Amino acid sequence: MLQLHSSTFNNNIKTEYRKAISSQTQSLRETMLRQLFAKSTAKYATFSFIQFNPHREMHSRNKKAMELIAKGWSALKEVDRVIDYCELNDKRLIPLLRAAKENFELALEADNSNTHARYWLSKLHLKYHVPGACKAVGAALLVEAADMGDKDAQYELGCRLRVENDYVQSDQQAFYYLEKAVDQLHPGALYLLGAVYLTGDCVKKDISSALWCFHRASEKGHAGAAIAYGSLLLRGAQVPECLTKFSSKRGSAAKRTKKNVDHPAGNPVEMAKEQFRIAATAGCDLGLKWLQRLEEVERLLSESNSTDGVPQSNMAVL
Known part of the structure; x- marks a missing residue:
């Protein structure tokens, strides 16, 4: 009877010991998990800040817009190279003009504040026989680009305003935009x-x-x-x-x-x-x-x- 009681006591001690070890292990595991979670959260927060940094996003949009402008400009230069040797509405120029127009429009969608895209798109509407060209749209884009500080647009607008027209004080307006371009x-x-x-x-x-x-x-x-x-x-x-x-x-x-x-x-x-x-x-x-x-x-x-x-x-x- 005494031996049975002794074995039962030992079993109880072992059970309590196992419970203590198990609780310590669980506590240690929870501590380690908390530390890992805190580190991963900090890394994710840092990554999120880098990923959604507004300046980085703005630079990315501007870079994409400049790449599209370069493609449109190359197509337009090819048109300028051969336009003196063919008719203005030559069908062979249509693909190049359409490609230039699409690239400038995509550049403006990528970065709405890009003045170069506005200027080149306005020039395309005002000067070239591109499908869907509109003089009013070209004039509006040119004025917007000039008011936003693009020196090429300011010079172009100043030259166009110097042409005789029915608008009042066009010479003064032309002189205003020319001075803005001269400042640059x-x-x-x-x-x-x-x-x-x-x-x-x-x-x-x-x-x-x-x-x-x-x-x-x-x-x-x-x-x-x-x-x-x-x-x-x-x-x-x-x-x-x-x-x-x-x-x-x-x-x-x-x-x-x-x-x-x-x-x-x-x-x-x-x-x-x-x-x-x-x-x-x-x-x-x-x-x-x-x-x-x-x-x-x-x-x-x-x-x-x-x-x-x-x-x-x-x-x-x-």
Whole structure:
């Protein structure tokens, strides 16, 4: 009887021990699960923040839109390459025009704030015989792109507003958008604004402002501005002080010394030559003709000086 009682007691002890071990194991398991859950939750939260970061999402949309714009632009350039050798409504151009239109529309859907997509889509509606083209839609897109700050759209809209129409104060509106494009140093807008200041059309005539505009456009490789700038220099126009100060501050002292030796600031012929070289580099035949004319005048002057021994002014011969 005593032995039976002893075995029962031992069994009870073993049972209690197993229960204690089981409860400790369960508690440890729950602790480990909590820690794993907390770590996984933190990782998921970090991943979710990265995935739904608004700046990252905006960059992704903009990148997709630019890829679509590049595809549409390539199709449109192919149209420009062959459009001079066929009819405007040639059926062979329709697939390219339709592809360009679809890509620009998809780019605008991907990123509604993209001004380049608006500008190119407006140009497609206004200039090309694309299926479904609408002048009113093109004009609305062009105005939206210009108001959103696209410099190409501002220049295009300024040029279109300068055409005679029935709208009131169209010249003032054109001048407003041209100035906006000039603020962003658009070369075409700089050249056109320089012509406006040179002729005094709808603004007060200002040769210094015209020279400044031509100079900045010429720096960006605009051939027409370089020709206009060089021609004004040959006619004796004085370079504005702001341009001489600006050029004197650029580059190192050694470069400035070398530049002053090669192209003296007081020699308008050398300065005009530099502008005509810019135009020739841009592919303008008129720049080459001006350079040839200046070389011929210099040759005639050198021959005349060697014969008569009397120096003459280059400006007088030109």
